Amino acid sequence: MMILNDVCTVYWKEHREWVAAQRSTKSRWVTAGVLVAIVGGVLPYQLHTLWTTSVVSILIAMWVMFFRVTNTIADSIAGERERHTLEALVITPLPPLAIVAGKIAAAVRNTGPTMLVAMGVGLIASNWTRGAAPWHVYSLPVLIGIVLDGGLAGLVAGGVGVLISAHSRTARQAQQTLSILSFLLLIIPSLFTHALHVSLDSFLIPSHPGRLVAVLSLGLIAAAAGLVALISRCARSTGIRV
Amino acid sequence: MSAMHSARDGLAVRLDAVTCVFGAVTALRDVTCHMEAGTIFGLVGPNGAGKSTWVRGLLGLIQPVSGRITVGSYQPFGAPGTVRRQCSALLSPSGLYDHLTAEEHLDLVGRIWHMPRADRALRVQAVLEPFGLWSRRRDSVSQWSQGMRQQLALAKTLFVPTPLLLLDEPTTCLDPDARHHVVRLLKEHWACYQPTILVTSHDLSFVEDFCQVIGILNKGCLLAVAPPDVLRNSQHHPEAIVRVSHASVDLLERLSRADSVIRVTSRGDTADIAVLVPCVNDVLTWVMQSGADIDDVKTAPTMDESVRRILGGLTE
Numbered sequence: 004m005m006i007l008n009d010v011c012t013v014y015w016k017e018h019r020e021w022v023a024a025q026r027s028t029k030s031r032w033v034t035a036g037v038l039v040a041i042v043g044g045v046l047p048y049q050l051h052t053l054w055t056t057s058v059v060s061i062l063i064a065m066w067v068m069f070f071r072v073t074n075t076i077a078d079s080i081a082g083e084r085e086r087h088t089l090e091a092l093v094i095t096p097l098p099p100l101a102i103v104a105g106k107i108a109a110a111v112r113n114t115g116p117t118m119l120v121a122m123g124v125g126l127i128a129s130n131w132t133r134g135a136a137p138w139h140v141y142s143l144p145v146l147i148g149i150v151l152d153g154g155l156a157g158l159v160a161g162g163v164g165v166l167i168s169a170h171s172r173t174a175r176q177a178q179q180t181l182s183i184l185s186f187l188l189l190i191i192p193s194l195f196t197h198a199l200h201v202s203l204d205s206f207l208i209p210s211h212p213g214r215l216v217a218v219l220s221l222g223l224i225a226a227a228a229g230l231v232a233l234i235s236r237c238a239r240s241t242g243i244r245v
Numbered sequence: 246m247s248a249m250h251s252a253r254d255g256l257a258v259r260l261d262a263v264t265c266v267f268g269a270v271t272a273l274r275d276v277t278c279h280m281e282a283g284t285i286f287g288l289v290g291p292n293g294a295g296k297s298t299w300v301r302g303l304l305g306l307i308q309p310v311s312g313r314i315t316v317g318s319y320q321p322f323g324a325p326g327t328v329r330r331q332c333s334a335l336l337s338p339s340g341l342y343d344h345l346t347a348e349e350h351l352d353l354v355g356r357i358w359h360m361p362r363a364d365r366a367l368r369v370q371a372v373l374e375p376f377g378l379w380s381r382r383r384d385s386v387s388q389w390s391q392g393m394r395q396q397l398a399l400a401k402t403l404f405v406p407t408p409l410l411l412l413d414e415p416t417t418c419l420d421p422d423a424r425h426h427v428v429r430l431l432k433e434h435w436a437c438y439q440p441t442i443l444v445t446s447h448d449l450s451f452v453e454d455f456c457q458v459i460g461i462l463n464k465g466c467l468l469a470v471a472p473p474d475v476l477r478n479s480q481h482h483p484e485a486i487v488r489v490s491h492a493s494v495d496l497l498e499r500l501s502r503a504d505s506v507i508r509v510t511s512r513g514d515t516a517d518i519a520v521l522v523p524c525v526n527d528v529l530t531w532v533m534q535s536g537a538d539i540d541d542v543k544t545a546p547t548m549d550e551s552v553r554r555i556l557g558g559l560t561e
Contacts, residue, residue, distance in 0.1 A: 005359075016345075019345060020345060027385075088341070090336060090340055096330040097357055
């Protein structure tokens with residue numbers, strides 16, 4: 004239970020910093036606003052009803068979480084190392100794993116609202132394209148997928164972000180590496196289906212979306228567990244590189 | 246809060262033939278030193294001497310390539326968590342979060358040490374008030390001067406009394422008044438909890454005033470370890486120099502024949518009289534009675550001079 008207490012302490016610190024930074028840094032709002040406009044406006048406008056019935060919205064939600072969480076984590080680990088605040092945290096009695104977990108939890112918590120707002124705006128945009136037709140909402144499997152898989156993708160992104168940030172010299176270097184990784188994630192699905200000669204549509208519009216959500220969730224849980232084990236081993240052997 | 250109860254028993258710290266290397270640079274070279282439990286140990290030396298490496302080694306942030314560091318009965322690099330649960334450290338730079346307030350900084354320390362909320366609130370006031378920062382507790386520290394930030398960093402370090410206190414350059418950016426005040430607070434803290442304290446500093450008067458034992462480090466080598474007065478006297482010549490002007494030839498001849506006078510050196514209108522220290526007052530009386538002027542009396546080197554002599558930077 005002690006370690007949960009420690010995770011909450013780091014989460015509290017990260018969240019307080021994030022709240023204070025939002026008040027003083029307008030550029031962060033601009034980045035979130037642009038992301039919401041593209042993801043919640045442009046894509047649903049093009050996809051019409053597919054936005055609420057296919058798994059596209061789940062994948063987009065996952066990608067938004069990955070993109071935002073990795074950026075936040077890069078600043079939280081490599082950025083703090085540059086500002087010499089990571090060292091001050093590492094020399095406290097907090098276990099390294101609690102520091103990492105608290106930072107990831109805070110990153111997921113702080114970026115989750117951007118994803119949810121984008122998906123909400125997407126719902127409105129999708130309905131707007133249908134003119135006078137009755138309003139429709141996300142199907143239940145899609146809604147569960149957005150929340151569950153989006154959150155899990157955030158955790159996986161946090162783990163990947165920690166590993167890359169811990170081995171980057173600067174926050175900028177970590178952010179660049181993670182941004183490239185984020186954009187590769189956008190391209191890989193289409194390359195993958197193309198290579199297998201499978202229609203992307205058949206994957207995106209499955210007959211049983213619930214099953215796909217379950218498979219995605221299990222895959223993300225396995226990835227998150229693997230990352231936790233890897234980070235835990237690194238933290239035990241070398242601590243957090245300061 | 247177990248640290249608070251055990252703080253009265255400071256931790257002994259031992260370095261046995263410790264060598265730390267960064268690439269081509271040897272930051273610590275075969276250093277052996279024993280810091281008794283409950284002592285205030287000051288570490289001085291020029292930039293790059295290895296002072297911060299010493300502190301980081303004690304925190305388990307750096308692994309020696311050879312030798313052994315022991316804090317209490319633990320080796321920091323092998324059991325960093327155990328050691329860090331028994332020490333507070335102020336590093337340089339101090340590592341404050343720009344967006345947090347002073348109150349939030351201290352609250353964070355309390356949370357890290359699992360202090361109950363009510364205790365944290367009381368302790369925040371108890372620690373901030375002596376530093377004169379209580380009225381600014383809700384300001385974001387990004388608005389603060391470097392001196393105020395340094396004082397907050399010190400307040401953070403003293404927030405939870407621990408058996409070992411590591412202070413890397415604690416008086417950086419402090420004005421003379423603040424420095425004097427900080428020394429008083431640190432002395433009060435030590436008198437109350439008697440932790441082992443390791444201080445590194447370039448501020449020799451601070452180290453002389455605060456520390457019970459001083460170690461001089463240069464290029465990774467520990468050159469001397471001794472109490473301040475012993476260190477100063479180790480470089481102390483057993484003579485005082487009395488500089489006089491307008492002295493008559495008769496006076497200078499009389500002085501040069503006196504048993505207590507080692508030598509008399511005349512340069513134009515002034516003369517330097519080297520005197521055995523216990524006899525300085527007699528010589529001063531003779532000079533004043535003769536009507537000559539006393540320009541200067543130098544009895545002992547300052548700590549600064551002593552340290553520079555040991556470092557080899559000051560030659561006679």
